[in-house]
Amino acid sequence: MLNRTMLLTLLACPVWLLFAGQAALANEPYRELDRPRAYTPDVKGDARFSDTYRYWKDRSRLDPAMAGNPDEYWKLNWKFMDPPFNQAIHGGHFAMDHGETRFMSLNRTHSFARCLGAGKQGLKGLRAGYPRYVARLGRVAGLEEMIEHCAAKEGVVMQNGSYDNSAVALYIASHSNGMPIRIQVSKGPMRQAFERGRLLYHTRSGRQNFACASCHVHNTGKHLRGNNITTPFGDASHYPVYRTRYELQSLHLRMIECQLDTGAQPLLPGSRAYTDLEVFLTALSNGYPVAVPTERD
Amino acid sequence: MRNLLSFALIGLALVLPAQAQQMAPGFPGDAAVDLGQEKKTLKPRVVPNSGRLEWMPAERDLTSWTTLSHLDQRDARRPQRVTLEEPLAGNPMRGRDIAMAKSRGNCVACHELPGDPWPGTVGNSLLNYQRRGMSDARVYQQIYDARIFNPQTVMPPYGTNNLLNEQELRDLVAYLQNLE
Numbered sequence: 001m002l003n004r005t006m007l008l009t010l011l012a013c014p015v016w017l018l019f020a021g022q023a024a025l026a027n028e029p030y031r032e033l034d035r036p037r038a039y040t041p042d043v044k045g046d047a048r049f050s051d052t053y054r055y056w057k058d059r060s061r062l063d064p065a066m067a068g069n070p071d072e073y074w075k076l077n078w079k080f081m082d083p084p085f086n087q088a089i090h091g092g093h094f095a096m097d098h099g100e101t102r103f104m105s106l107n108r109t110h111s112f113a114r115c116l117g118a119g120k121q122g123l124k125g126l127r128a129g130y131p132r133y134v135a136r137l138g139r140v141a142g143l144e145e146m147i148e149h150c151a152a153k154e155g156v157v158m159q160n161g162s163y164d165n166s167a168v169a170l171y172i173a174s175h176s177n178g179m180p181i182r183i184q185v186s187k188g189p190m191r192q193a194f195e196r197g198r199l200l201y202h203t204r205s206g207r208q209n210f211a212c213a214s215c216h217v218h219n220t221g222k223h224l225r226g227n228n229i230t231t232p233f234g235d236a237s238h239y240p241v242y243r244t245r246y247e248l249q250s251l252h253l254r255m256i257e258c259q260l261d262t263g264a265q266p267l268l269p270g271s272r273a274y275t276d277l278e279v280f281l282t283a284l285s286n287g288y289p290v291a292v293p294t295e296r297d
Numbered sequence: 298m299r300n301l302l303s304f305a306l307i308g309l310a311l312v313l314p315a316q317a318q319q320m321a322p323g324f325p326g327d328a329a330v331d332l333g334q335e336k337k338t339l340k341p342r343v344v345p346n347s348g349r350l351e352w353m354p355a356e357r358d359l360t361s362w363t364t365l366s367h368l369d370q371r372d373a374r375r376p377q378r379v380t381l382e383e384p385l386a387g388n389p390m391r392g393r394d395i396a397m398a399k400s401r402g403n404c405v406a407c408h409e410l411p412g413d414p415w416p417g418t419v420g421n422s423l424l425n426y427q428r429r430g431m432s433d434a435r436v437y438q439q440i441y442d443a444r445i446f447n448p449q450t451v452m453p454p455y456g457t458n459n460l461l462n463e464q465e466l467r468d469l470v471a472y473l474q475n476l477e
Contacts, residue, residue, distance in 0.1 A: 029323065029363070029369065029370050029371055029372050029373070030372035030373050030375065031363070031373055032373060032448075034449065034451070035449055098346060151348075156348065157348045157349060158348040159348060159349050159350045160350070161341060161343070161350040162343065162344070162347055162348050162349050162350040163343050163344055163345050163346060163347050163348075164346070164347060164348040165348065166343070196367075200365050203365060204363075204373065205362065205363050205364055205365050205373075206359065206362050206363070206364075207359060207362045207453070207458050207459075207460055208453035208458070208460070209362075209373070209374075209453055209454055209458060210451065210453070214451045215451075218451065219419050219451065222417070222418045222419050223415070223416070223417050223418045223419070224406055224407070224417055224419060225405070225406045225415055225417055226415050246343060247343040247344075247345055248343055249343070253341055253343070256329070256340070256341060259365075260340055260355060260356075260359075263357075263359060263362070264359060264362065264364065264365070265328050265329075265330070265338055265359040265360055265362065265364045266328070266329045266338070266339075266340070266341075266359075266364075267325070267327050267328055267329060267364060267365065267366050268327050268328070268329050269341075269350070271327040271366060272327070272366075272367050273327075273364075273365045273366050273367055274365075277365075
């Protein structure tokens with residue numbers, strides 16, 4: 001069996017690193033990977049993956065007739081809204097208002113927005129460029145991790161995954177509505193995070209020995225009981241999402257849900273592994289417009 | 298108060314991975330656990346209008362299988378070849394219950410079985426399984442650890458990962474071998 005280091009070394013490292021990688025092999029814990037594959041870091045990559053992109057690339061032209069057909073529904077990849085697809089006011093709107101209030105009180109001196117990386121454009125486009133490498137922290141960070149970090153600098157507790165944190169993330173994301181996700185994963189720490197995320201997505205864990213890819217890649221479109229498994233492309237641009245059962249759910253909390261559902265010990269929001277997965281999933285949403293607030297059951 | 302306590306403990310696990318390691322060598326410090334809880338594994342609860350994420354005990358303790366953490370130094374369980382001691386001594390009725398119950402076998406999540414209105418399609422249909430003419434030992438191994446036949450299978454290794462005990466596996470074999 002290949003393990004993480006071997007694959008990472010083979011795929012991502014220059015030749016001189018191969019030796020360092022092999023030296024580390026002996027200490028690397030045994031892991032099984034579920035058929036790793038290559039991905040184009042753009043939502044268009046789905047055309048060669050599940051080939052459903054043509055049905056959902058243009059939101060204004062979604063075909064509600066497909067939504068009525070249980071065998072076709074998953075192809076719509078309509079993950080920003082559940083049937084009956086009404087645009088009514090929902091909890092996500094209230095959360096966004098709450099986020100605005102919290103943001104305003106944090107940003108009285110503008111240092112909060114600056115800390116998040118807001119420039120002349122203000123909050124516009126900020127969401128579309130996260131996760132990103134943050135030199136100050138010396139690591140790649142998602143928007144929610146930065147909100148926690150920058151709020152702490154203002155003396156406010158806003159834990160990653162908490163309602164307030166996700167509400168502020170929603171408010172910030174609303175300034176990028178309609179703008180395509182645009183993160184660079186072609187070089188440096190972001191490329192490394194994407195690579196780690198890609199392999200983690202294919203790494204088995206938990207009591208049932210599933211990888212994310214066991215469902216989302218190798219069984220796309222199949223039925224798991226009442227659920228139909230959808231493509232991992234276009235997953236990231238509508239988060240945090242308002243869930244009728246979970247209040248506000250950030251992307252890391254959604255990962256926790258899938259892990260608990262499949263009997264895998266979850267990690268804390270903001271953990272390195274979840275951030276790597278977030279980079280991977282967000283890159284697969286590159287070119288897809290930010291859309292908040294969203295509601296799902 | 299209990300939730301406050303959880304926080305304190307998560308905080309500890311974060312800054313002191315050694316704390317977690319007392320439980321099992323190589324257990325990662327960034328897992329959502331509370332070692333003071335009986336089930337250890339935590340699930341999050343989002344509290345409206347709060348800057349804190351609450352944690353509650355999950356349905357089951359998941360700490361003994363590997364996680365996705367980069368800090369997890371434990372080995373995953375390797376494929377296991379087993380021999381079935383005859384006689385089978387399985388109970389098909391009990392096997393049926395195990396196959397259908399979400400919290401036990403949950404075989405219907407992936408396989409079509411008689412009497413289930415929402416069959417999964419990840420695995421092949423097991424209707425009329427008796428007609429395949431498989432040996433009990435073959436079916437037992439498939440459920441115990443299917444990786445022996447297909448290293449890339451998505452079917453969980455029910456025996457190796459202790460999802461079901463030996464008698465439950467025997468009951469399942471008896472159930473399948475009786476599906477006419």
